[in-house]
Amino acid sequence: MRLARTRVRQLVSSLSTVTVTIRDAAPTDVPEILRLVHALAVYEKEPDAVEATETDFTAALFPESGTPTTRCLIAELDGTVIGMAVWYVTFSTWTGRNGIWLEDLFVDPAHRGAGAGKALLVRLAEICVENDWRRLEWWVLTWNEPSIAFYRSLGSVPQNEWEVHRIDGAELLELGAAGGS
Numbered sequence: 001m002r003l004a005r006t007r008v009r010q011l012v013s014s015l016s017t018v019t020v021t022i023r024d025a026a027p028t029d030v031p032e033i034l035r036l037v038h039a040l041a042v043y044e045k046e047p048d049a050v051e052a053t054e055t056d057f058t059a060a061l062f063p064e065s066g067t068p069t070t071r072c073l074i075a076e077l078d079g080t081v082i083g084m085a086v087w088y089v090t091f092s093t094w095t096g097r098n099g100i101w102l103e104d105l106f107v108d109p110a111h112r113g114a115g116a117g118k119a120l121l122v123r124l125a126e127i128c129v130e131n132d133w134r135r136l137e138w139w140v141l142t143w144n145e146p147s148i149a150f151y152r153s154l155g156s157v158p159q160n161e162w163e164v165h166r167i168d169g170a171e172l173l174e175l176g177a178a179g180g181s
Contacts, residue, residue: 020116022123025072025084027062030054032081033072040106044141073123075107075116083107085120092135099135100124121154139164 025033034054041050060070075083086103102124107116121136128136137159140147148158167175 020114020119021076022119023074023076025061025074027058029074029081030057033057033084036084036106037104039108040104073120075120077111077114077116082111083116083120085124087124090135095134097132097134099133099137100128102136102138105138117150118154
């Protein structure tokens, strides 16, 4: 029994020193990014909604020419990818400055609580500060109470007076074709 307790203490001690590493995504991360996107879709109760492919992510994050339209941070634990933050630069006409729109932040459920989510948000905030950008914004599903509580603990403020609108699918094609008629 004493040996088991010592082993547990050693294990707890070693777990408490584990460090999550945050880094920019590399082209070799694309399969892991897509894996995390699929896991996010399952978490958000939309398991069949992902249309994106590795080719799509490669083109957006690592284009053969030009500037990437999208960026991604990777969270690693002992060399294993456990989370990501996919984001892009926005612009506010009110502040006259850029900002970051966090499209998706996801940490594998088995690794939540290790600090990866906070570390990803801290890095995004650092990027904003480094570039004199004024906002870090994102959506969160209203039923996702654990995430909402986490975001609020960091000082985020919900923007409840705004209503999200979207045009996609056939309506987008119809509207896009309206300019030619």
